[in-house]
Amino acid sequence: MVDFALSEVEELVAQTARDYAQRELAPLASNRDKNDTFPVSELMKLAELGLLGVNVPEKFGGAEAGSVAYALVMVELARACPSTSVAVAVTNMAAELISRFGTEEQGEKIVGRIVSGDACCAAFALSEPQCGSDASALQTRAERHPDGWMINGTKQWITSGDKAGTIVVWARTSVDAGARGLSAFVFERDPAVEYPGLSIGRHEDKMGLRGSSTVPLIFENCVLPADALLGNEGDGFKLAMVALDGGRIGIGAQALGIGLSALEQAVAYAKERKTFGKLIGQHQGIQWMLADAATELEMSRLLVMRAASLKQAGLPFTKEASMAKLHASETANRVCFDSLQIHGGYGYTKDYPLERMSRDARVTTIYEGTSEIQRLVIGRSILQQFSR
Numbered sequence: 001m002v003d004f005a006l007s008e009v010e011e012l013v014a015q016t017a018r019d020y021a022q023r024e025l026a027p028l029a030s031n032r033d034k035n036d037t038f039p040v041s042e043l044m045k046l047a048e049l050g051l052l053g054v055n056v057p058e059k060f061g062g063a064e065a066g067s068v069a070y071a072l073v074m075v076e077l078a079r080a081c082p083s084t085s086v087a088v089a090v091t092n093m094a095a096e097l098i099s100r101f102g103t104e105e106q107g108e109k110i111v112g113r114i115v116s117g118d119a120c121c122a123a124f125a126l127s128e129p130q131c132g133s134d135a136s137a138l139q140t141r142a143e144r145h146p147d148g149w150m151i152n153g154t155k156q157w158i159t160s161g162d163k164a165g166t167i168v169v170w171a172r173t174s175v176d177a178g179a180r181g182l183s184a185f186v187f188e189r190d191p192a193v194e195y196p197g198l199s200i201g202r203h204e205d206k207m208g209l210r211g212s213s214t215v216p217l218i219f220e221n222c223v224l225p226a227d228a229l230l231g232n233e234g235d236g237f238k239l240a241m242v243a244l245d246g247g248r249i250g251i252g253a254q255a256l257g258i259g260l261s262a263l264e265q266a267v268a269y270a271k272e273r274k275t276f277g278k279l280i281g282q283h284q285g286i287q288w289m290l291a292d293a294a295t296e297l298e299m300s301r302l303l304v305m306r307a308a309s310l311k312q313a314g315l316p317f318t319k320e321a322s323m324a325k326l327h328a329s330e331t332a333n334r335v336c337f338d339s340l341q342i343h344g345g346y347g348y349t350k351d352y353p354l355e356r357m358s359r360d361a362r363v364t365t366i367y368e369g370t371s372e373i374q375r376l377v378i379g380r381s382i383l384q385q386f387s388r
Contacts, residue, residue: 004305006068013065014072016049021080029081032211033356036203038163039084039211040120046088047117051077053095060099060111067246067312071253071304078257079264082360083211085257087121089250090159094122094168097243098186101231110166110186119165120191124247125155125217126170126240135170135240136179140219142171148226149185151197151219157367161215162200163191168243169219170236182236185228197222208359245321246311247368252304252324255364256297259332262357263293266339269346286342293335300328319381326374329364336361 006014025042032039046052054070056062063069070092077085095114099107113119131137140153151171161167167187174181189195201216231239267290270281280286303324310317336358340347347354365371 006072009065010069010072013051013054013063013069014076017051017073017076020045020049020051021076025077025080025084029083029211030350030353030356032081032083033208033360034210034350036210038160038213039081039087040163042084043087043091043121044117046084047115050115051088052091052117052121053099053111053115054092056092056095056099056111056115057107060095060107061115062095062099062111067249067308068305071249071308074250074253075257075260075301075304078254079261081211082254082258082357083209085254086209086212087160087163089247089254090124091122091164093243093247093250094124094166096246097168097239098166098230100242101184101235101239102186103227105227106186106230110188113188114166119188121160121164123158123160123164123167124243125158125161125167125187127155127157129154129156129216135182135237138170138172138182140169140171141175142173142183142185145223147223149224149228151185151222151224153219154201155217155219157204158215158217159367160213161217162203163213165189165191167217168230169217169224170240173233173236177234179237180234182240183233184230184236184239185224186230187224187228195222206363208356208362241318244368245318248321248325248374249304249307249311249317251364251368252300252307252321252328255325255328255332255361256300256304258357258361258364259293259297259300259328259335262332262336262339262354262361263290263297265352265354265357266290266293266342269343269352280342289338289342293338296327296331297335300324300331303327319378322369322374322377322381325364325368326371326378329361330371332361332364333358 050063053062054065058064095111099111114122142149169185169187173183199218204214273280307317307320307324340354
């Protein structure tokens with residue numbers, strides 16, 4: 001028998017996130033999108049609530065509430081403000097990765113700064129202009145230096161890259177070793193102070209998530225201390241895959257939250273708008289659109305929570321995380337489209353939130369691995385499963 005009940009801790013964490021998101025984030029979401037404002041003060045408050053380290057051990061300052069609780073937090077934040085939720089997602093991902101693979105000293109010092117809000121947020125510098133989702137093709141180099149490691153290369157599409165006080169950077173430490181030649185480094189900085197060898201590129205003028213900062217990072221003879229290495233030299237590809245598996249649960253949850261919010265907007269509108277003498281919610285065509293949306297969102301919720309529960313139990317979850325991310329992200333886009341359609345011409349204007357939600361939802365099928373990458377991961381897993 002499958003137990004779908006949440007624990008007392010999970011319920012409490014979800015309620016905490018829900019209350020804060022609806023009270024503080026939702027009223028500002030439209031202006032944040034309009035003015036491209038990054039949620040610095042909101043991230044500090046989320047840190048106080050323990051939501052920047054939901055699945056981080058208590059000994060490093062985290063909530064240690066588990067992967068299911070983290071997914072629930074992401075759903076609630078994304079329902080209110082997807083731009084804020086993505087900064088929280090990357091911060092949690094980086095904090096969890098460092099706490100798992102870093103030294104005790106890195107955990108106490110660096111993770112503590114992240115979850116407390118002292119670092120503002122964290123960034124995940126993996127992607128590069130020429131390779132996208134192919135982590136094994138990274139060209140950024142890290143060479144030994146008398147003071148530690150010298151980094152050269154360019155990172156692209158780095159969420160919170162200019163705001164983060166902690167950045168996990170992937171670079172090639174061996175030219176001829178393929179994926180085994182990658183290593184990860186923890187880069188600590190004060191975003192308000194220029195760091196030698198690091199340049200921040202122009203802010204991307206994005207379609208959606210406009211309250212989230214996305215920038216290139218250019219490393220030119222940038223020297224990091226010797227203890228910046230995360231894990232062992234050559235472990236970078238493994239660490240990236242571990243982080244992305246967990247990250248896909250977070251993005252699946254984010255997409256679910258956006259989709260749920262869009263459905264709520266559609267239902268509310270269908271109960272007040274009249275055509276041909278009756279509420280549009282009384283028309284069968286509209287009811288079927290709502291029914292399909294609710295059913296697909298429930299499927300997404302089950303997939304996301306299934307993947308999160310497997311991770312929490314210490315069981316393999318790569319395939320399940322990709323399934324959750326694939327289904328939830330594509331569902332969110334369909335639900336936003338249909339909800340906007342239900343609003344008619346009003347939905348196409350900025351007077352209603354569906355226009356923004358539709359833009360915010362679009363990227364969920366792209367980042368943390370595109371839908372096509374998720375299908376590759378799932379397909380390979382299935383082929384291995386049935387070849388035994």
